[in-house]
Amino acid sequence: MGLRSYVVTRIMLTIPTLLLLLSMVFLVMRVLPGDPVALRFEKRADPEQMERMRHILGMDKPLWTQYIEYLGGIVDIGYLLENGYPNLGKSMQTYEEVGGQIFSAFPATLELAIYSMIIASILGILLGAISSKSYNSVLDHLIRGFGTVTYAIPVFFLGIIFQLIFGVYLRWLPTGLRLNPSVEPPSGLTVYLSPPSQGFLYHFLLSSIAGLIVSAVYVAMLRIKHAKFKLKEILISATVFLATWIAYAYASWYFVCTGELHISTGLYTVDSLLEGNLFTFFESLKTLLLPSLTLGIILSGMFIRMTRTNMLETLRLDFVTAARARGLKESTVTYGYALRNAFLPVLTMMGLQFAILLGGAILTETTFSWPGLGSYIVQRISLRDYTAIQGAVVMFGLFITFVSLVVDILYAYLDPRIRL
Numbered sequence: 001m002g003l004r005s006y007v008v009t010r011i012m013l014t015i016p017t018l019l020l021l022l023s024m025v026f027l028v029m030r031v032l033p034g035d036p037v038a039l040r041f042e043k044r045a046d047p048e049q050m051e052r053m054r055h056i057l058g059m060d061k062p063l064w065t066q067y068i069e070y071l072g073g074i075v076d077i078g079y080l081l082e083n084g085y086p087n088l089g090k091s092m093q094t095y096e097e098v099g100g101q102i103f104s105a106f107p108a109t110l111e112l113a114i115y116s117m118i119i120a121s122i123l124g125i126l127l128g129a130i131s132s133k134s135y136n137s138v139l140d141h142l143i144r145g146f147g148t149v150t151y152a153i154p155v156f157f158l159g160i161i162f163q164l165i166f167g168v169y170l171r172w173l174p175t176g177l178r179l180n181p182s183v184e185p186p187s188g189l190t191v192y193l194s195p196p197s198q199g200f201l202y203h204f205l206l207s208s209i210a211g212l213i214v215s216a217v218y219v220a221m222l223r224i225k226h227a228k229f230k231l232k233e234i235l236i237s238a239t240v241f242l243a244t245w246i247a248y249a250y251a252s253w254y255f256v257c258t259g260e261l262h263i264s265t266g267l268y269t270v271d272s273l274l275e276g277n278l279f280t281f282f283e284s285l286k287t288l289l290l291p292s293l294t295l296g297i298i299l300s301g302m303f304i305r306m307t308r309t310n311m312l313e314t315l316r317l318d319f320v321t322a323a324r325a326r327g328l329k330e331s332t333v334t335y336g337y338a339l340r341n342a343f344l345p346v347l348t349m350m351g352l353q354f355a356i357l358l359g360g361a362i363l364t365e366t367t368f369s370w371p372g373l374g375s376y377i378v379q380r381i382s383l384r385d386y387t388a389i390q391g392a393v394v395m396f397g398l399f400i401t402f403v404s405l406v407v408d409i410l411y412a413y414l415d416p417r418i419r420l
Contacts, residue, residue: 107266119296124303151301
């Protein structure tokens with residue numbers, strides 16, 4: 001099976017997985033005991049007001065109608081393009097869009113997950129490789145002990161210890177929040193564009209037509225030079241180019257008509273660099289250091305053990321022995337040959353752990369008062385906000401499914417045996 005066929009197969013298998021996930025979340029939230037409207041009003045509302053609220057929330061409709069509207073809202077492309085997030089319903093407590101609440105908290109979780117995975121990957125892979133290279137030595141036992149302790153220690157306990165040491169006693173780092181309240185959050189980069197004109201439209205169309213002509217000539221030359229260059233590959237290339245050109249045309253005209261191009265990621269470290277504010281960049285790094293270090297150290301224990309186990313197996317294989325027989329340096333054999341082959345199972349675990357972190361590192365975010373998805377879920381559960389909990393679980397499942405798909409494709413690309 002070729003890589004393209006494998007990718008298409010994995011994408012097709014992802015669709016029923018997502019459908020099953022959405023269906024399970026919908027049914028579980030409907031069979032849970034309790035009435036969300038009664039929980040919202042408690043005993044302060046009369047029956048007519050409660051029935052009116054059930055009608056507003058759509059809870060008086062048949063179950064199958066609610067299910068269809070629920071799926072239709074999630075796959076509503078028009079709503080997604082207009083608002084920038086899927087239609088996940090409205091919160092039963094604040095009556096705000098759940099999708100907007102989730103995506104406003106998501107950048108904080110994403111930033112924490114990225115820096116935590118960087119720390120965990122560097123510590124875990126490096127120490128795991130050093131441990132396997134120094135097998136059964138004192139250094140090996142020390143690294144194994146470190147990996148076991150970090151894997152077993154509760155994340156909230158390590159976070160509190162770091163807060164006491166670096167925040168309370170030494171006063172080096174802040175103990176919570178995403179940014180110092182006295183510092184204004186970065187807004188990103190804004191580029192002001194000229195208003196649309198006939199000259200812009202003329203040059204845009206001219207450059208697009210020139211691009212089409214050059215692409216057609218290039219494909220024709222490939223067809224002449226390579227006899228095995230199939231017509232299907234030409235059609236695929238033309239389709240990809242056409243889709244790219246349409247996106248380029250729409251984006252160019254839209255941004256010029258609005259008069260500005262605003263680039264904002266929601267990641268404070270990135271946005272502060274985009275606007276050239278180094279003070280805000282270092283302030284955001286200070287608040288990010290303790291939670292990311294705590295989570296990174298906890299995750300590194302798992303990576304140390306997995307890297308060490310795979311490295312010990314790989315170092316006994318024939319190609320490693322042959323590399324040593326050719327007189328290569330031990331560091332080249334260990335890190336250039338063995339680690340590259342032992343890294344594939346670790347890559348899968350890294351992808352799954354990153355997907356879980358995107359759903360919200362609940363204990364870490366709660367310990368450091370980090371305003372991410374984990375804190376959002378805890379807050380919504382305490383308020384019995386069923387719609388928000390349902391939307392958060394759906395997004396959590398979508399994150400895991402998407403990252404798992406990307407990891408599977410990357411794994412198949414790096415190891416052709418997976419596609420057999």
